[in-house]
Amino acid sequence: MSGSLNIVSATADPALLDLPWHLPLDAWPNQNIASLPKGISRHLVRFAHLSGRVVAIKETTSEMATGEYDMLRRLQGLDLPCVEPLAVITKRTDEDGAPLKSVLVTRHLKFSLPYRALYSQTLRPDTATRLVDALAVLLVRVHMVGLFWGDVSLSNTLFRRDAGAFAAYLVDAETGQLYPGGLSNGQRENDLEIARVNIAGELMDLEAGGRVADELDPIRISNGIVAAYRSLWTELTGSESFASSERWRITERVERLNNLGFDIEELGIKTDESGTTVRIQPKVVDAGHHQRRLLRLTGLDAEENQARRLLNDLDSYRASYGNPDADEEMVAHEWLVRVFEPVVRAIPRELKGKLEQAEVFHQLLDHRWFMAQNQGKDIPLAEAVTSYVQDVLRHRRDEVTVIDPPTGSITMPIPVTDAVGSDDDEPDWRLNV
Template identity: 45%
Template sequence: MRYLFRPPATDGAGLLTLPWHVPLEEWDPELLLEVPQRGISRHVVRFVAQDGHVYALKEIAETLARHEYALLGEFEEEGLPSVSVLGICVDRPHGQDAILVTRYLEYSMSYRYLFSRPHGEQSAEQLLDTLVVLLVRLHLAGVFWGDCSLSNTLFRLDAGTFAAYLVDAETAERHPRLSDGQRRYDVDLARERVGAELLDLQFGGLLPSGVDPIEVADSLPPRYEALWEEVNREEVFSPDEQRYRMTDRLQRLNDLGFDVGEVELVTSPEGARLRVETRVAEPGENRRELFRLTGLEVQERQARRLLNDLRAFRVQLEQKSGRPVPETVAGYRWLEEAYQPVVDAIPPDLVGRLAPAEVFHEVLEHRWFLSEKAGRDVGTTAAARAYFDTVLPRTPKEVTTPSAIVGPSR
C-alpha cells in the first residue's frame, strides 16, 4: 500500500495506524464516528477522529481518487469553496479501491439535516440561491462540476445566511475557460439532480408543505443566469455618472460575495464602458482585513459584521481618549475587550452549538433588537446574557464543531 499526503503531512500521521488493508465497510465501529450532518453518498464513506481532528474517508476507484485528490488540492490553493483534501491510500491489497481522505468541514450541515430542522421552512429558496453562488464561482474559475447537487454540497452559517462548499469533485473538469454550452449543460444537470433530491425530501415528509420540488428546481437556471449576468455584464453610462456608477457596481459585487480583480474603463464621447474582472478567491477582503487586525479566521459575511463592530469600537476609543487610535491598537483592544469576553461567557453546555464568530454576530443582532425595543442601547454584556438564556439554547445540538463529537484519540 502507498499513502500520499498533502503538506503538512504530519496532520495525517495518526491515521497511518488505521486498517487500510480492510474494506472500509468492514472497519470496526469502534474506530468510527457517527456524524449527524452527513449527507447521502453513492460510495462507502466513513468518519474517523485522530489527534482532535475529524476526517472523512471515501472508498473510490484509484483513477477517480487521484483525479479528485489533485483537483481538491488546486481548489484549496486557489481559495475556491470546497472541502480540504488530506491524502489518498492507493495500491491496497486484493485490488481494492483507493481511499480518499478529506478534512471534516467544521460547523457544516447537509441539506437533509437542514430540512429536518424545525425551521426548515425557509431552506428551499435559500439553499438554492447558495448553491447557485457556488456554481457561478466554480464556472468563473473554469471548473465544470458535472455533478452539481445538494448532496454534493455542504452548507454552513455565515452571519445569518449560508455559504456552500463543494464536497465531491470526482466528475469535475478544469478548463482555462468554460464555453456557454458547458455552463448550460452543468446547470441543466444541476436542475435535474436538485429536482430529484427535493422529490425525495417530499416523499420522506421533510419538504415543507406548499413547496413544489419541480417548480423550485426549474427556477435554478434563471437564478443562475441572473447571477452570471450580474457578475459578468458590462455597463455603459455617461461621463458625469462615472464615479458613483463605478462605486455602486463594485459594491454590488462585494455584497454578492465576489472579489474584484482588474477594472477596465473605456471612455468615449458617447459615454463610458465599464468591465470588471470578477474574482472568486477566498478569503475575501473583509476576511483578510479582520485577520490582519485580530488574527481571527472567520467567514466573509461574519468578517464584514465584526469589522463594522470593530470600527465603531475604535470611534468610541478615540472619543474617550481625545486622540487618534491606530487601527492595530483598536483591533487588539476590540479582541480583548469586546469579542473575547462574549466568547468566554458562552455557558459550557452551549459551547459548540455555533462557531464563536457566528455567536458574536448573533449577539450583536440581539443587541440591536433589544435596544430597538428598549429605546436605548442595552450594551453587549446584557445582550449576550439574554441571548445565552433565550436564543442559543434553541440551536440544535447537532450543529457542532468536531471537538464536540471527537472522542479520545485512538
Template identity: 45%
Template sequence: MRYLFRPPAAEAAGLLSLPWDQPLEEWDPELLLEVPQRGISRHVVRFTVSEGRVYALKEIAEPLARHEYALLAEFEGEGLPSVSVLGICVDRPGDQDAILVTRYLEYSMSYRYVFSGPRATHSPDRLLDTLVQLLVRLHLAGVYWGDCSLSNTLFRPSAGTFTAYLVDAETAERHPALSPRLRAYDVDLARERVGAELMDLQAGELLPPDIDPIEVADSLAGRYEALWDEVTREEVFRLDEQARKVAERLQRINDLGFDVGEIELVTSADGARLRVETRVAEPGQHRHELFRLTGLEVQEKQAQRLLNDLRSYRAYLEQRSGGPVAEEVAGRRWLSEVYQPVVATVPAELAGRLEPAEVFHEVLEHRWFLSEQAGFDVGTWTAARSYVQHELPRTPSELTTPSVIADRS
C-alpha cells in the same frame, strides 16, 4: 499499499495505523465517528479522528480517486470553496477501491440537516441562492462540476447566512474557460438533482407545505443567469457617469460575495465601456482588515459584521474621550473589552456548537431583537446572557465540540 499525502505530511502520521487493507464497511466502530449531519453518498463514506482533527474517508475507484485528489488540491490552492484533501490510499489488497481522505469541514452541515435540525428556519430559496453562488464561482474558474446538487454541497453558517462548499469532485472537469453550452448543461443537471432532493424533503415533511419543489428547482436557471450576468457583463455608460458607474458596479459585485481583479475601462467620444475580471476566490478584504486590527481569523461575512461593531465601539471611545482614537488601539480594546468577554460567556458545556465569530454575530442579532421588543437598547451584555441562556442551547452539539473529539482521539 501506497499512500499519497499532501503537505503537511506529518498530519497524516496518526492515520497510518488505521486498517487500510480492510474494506471501510468492516472497520471497527471504535475507530470511527458518527456524524449526524452527514449527507447522502453513493459511495461508502466513514469518518475518523486523529490528533484532534476529523477526517472523511471515501472508497472510490482508483482513477476517480486520483482525479478527485488532484482537482481538490488545485481548488484549495486557488481558494475555491471546496473541502480540503489530505491524501489517498491506493493498491489496496484484493483489488479494493482506493480511499480518498479529506479534512472534515468544521461547523458545516448537509442540506438535510439544515432543514431537519432544531434550528430549521431556512428557506429553500436562500439555500438555492447559496448553491448558485458556488456554481458561478466554479464556472468562473473554468470548472465544469457535472454533479451539482445539494447532496454534494456542505453549508457553513456565516453571519446569519451560509457559505457553500463543493464536496464531491469526481465528475468535475477543468477547462481554460467554459462555453455557454457547457455551463447551461451543468445548470440543467443541477436543476434536475435539486428538484429530486427537494421532493425527497417534501416526502419527509421537512419542507413548508406552501413550497413547490419543482417550482423552486425550475427557478435555479434564472437565479444563475442573473448572477452570472451581474459579475461578467460589460457595461456601457456616458463619460460623465464614469466615476459613479464604476463605483456602483464594483460595490454590487462585492455585495454579492465576489472579489474584483483587473478592471478594463475603454473610453471613446461615444462613452465608456467597463469590463471587470471577477475573482473566484472567497473575498478577503474584510477578513484581512479584521486580522490586521485584532488578529482574529474568521469568514468574510463574519468579518464584515465584526468590523461594523468594532467601528461603532471606536466611535463610542472617541465620544467618551473627546478626541480621536487610532484604529489599531480601538481594535485591541474592542477585542479585549467586547469580543473576548462576549465569547467567554459561553459555558464549557455549550462551547464548540458554533464558531466564536458566529456566536458573536448571533449575540448582535439577539441584541437587536431584544431591543425591538423592549423599545430601547438592552446592551451587549444583557443580550449575551439571554442568548447563552435561551438561544444557544437550541443549537445542536457540533462535531468539533472539544469533548466529543477528545473522547474519540
C-alpha cells in the same frame, strides 16, 4: 495491516497507519468510526477518528481516488471553498491478500452540515431558498476559475451557517474538469441545468417522504438557482456603458461588487472616439472582500456574511469612538480586545462546540437587538451575553462535528443509523425532542 499499502499524502500523519485498512470500510470497528450525518453518495463514505480530528473516507477506484485528490488540491490552490484532501490509500488487501478498494481521505469540515441535517421538523421554503442561493454563489465561483463541476447538487455540497445565510463548500469533485482558458457558455449552461434537475429531484425526494413544508414548491426552488446564478454572473462579469459625465457609476459598480463580497483586481475602462461614452467591465473578480478586510484588521477568519456583520459592528464602534481620524487598525484592535474577545471568553467551555465564534457573535448581536426592542432601552453587552448563553446557545445542537443528539426543546433530524453500511441505502431520519 497486511500487504504493501501505498499512501499518498501532502501532510504526513503517522496515525494513518493505525487505521484498519485491511478491512472493508463497512466492516470497520465502532471505535474507529465517528457518527456524523452525511449526504447521499454513489460510493460508501464513512467518518473516522484520526489524531483527535474527524476525517471522511470514501471507497472508490484507484484512478478516481487519485484524480479527485489531485483535483481538490488544485481547487484549494485556487482558493475555492472545498473540503481538504488528506490522502489517497491504494494497494489495500485483506488478511488473506485479496484486494480491497482504494480510498480518498478528506478532512471533515468543522461546523458544516449536509443539507438534510439543516432543517428541523420540515424543510421550510426560506431555508431551501437560502441553500440554493448559497449553491448558486459556489457555482459562480466554480465557473470563474474554469471548473466544469459535472455533478452539481445539494448532496455534493456542505453548508456552514453564515450570519443568517449559508456558505456552500464543494465536497465531491470526482466529475470535475478544469479548463485554464475558462468555460464556454454551453459548459456553464450544462452545469446549471444539471444543478436545476438535481435540486428538483432532491427536494421532490424529501417531499415524497413528508419532510418539506406544504407550501414548498421543488420546481420553483430549483428554478431559483438559475435566476440567482445568472444575476450574480452578470453582475460579476457583465459590461455596462454610460455617459462620460456619469463617472460616479464606476465607483457605484465597484461598491456593488464589494457588497456582494467580491474584490476587483482589474477594471477595464474604455471610451468611444468622441469621448462621450464610457464602457466598464471587471476583468478579474475575487471573492472574500469582507473576509479579507476583517482578517487584515483583526486576524479573525470568518465566513463572508459573518465578516460583513462583524465589520458593521466594528464600524459602529469606530463611529462612536469620538475621533473620526483615529487609525482604523488601532480602533479594530481595541474593538477586538474590548468587545469581541470578552464575548468569546464568556461562553462556557462545554458550549464552545455549539457554533463558530463568529456565528455566536452574529447571533448575540441579533439577540441583543431583540432584547432592546422588547424592553425599549439599550441592553448592556454583559447582560445580553448572559441571556443569549442561557436562553439560546445552551439549547442549540453542537455543530462542530454534529455527533451528539440535540438537547432542550429544539428539534433537529439525526440519522438513526451509525453511518453503517452503504451510502446507497438512505439513513432512516427521525426527530429527537
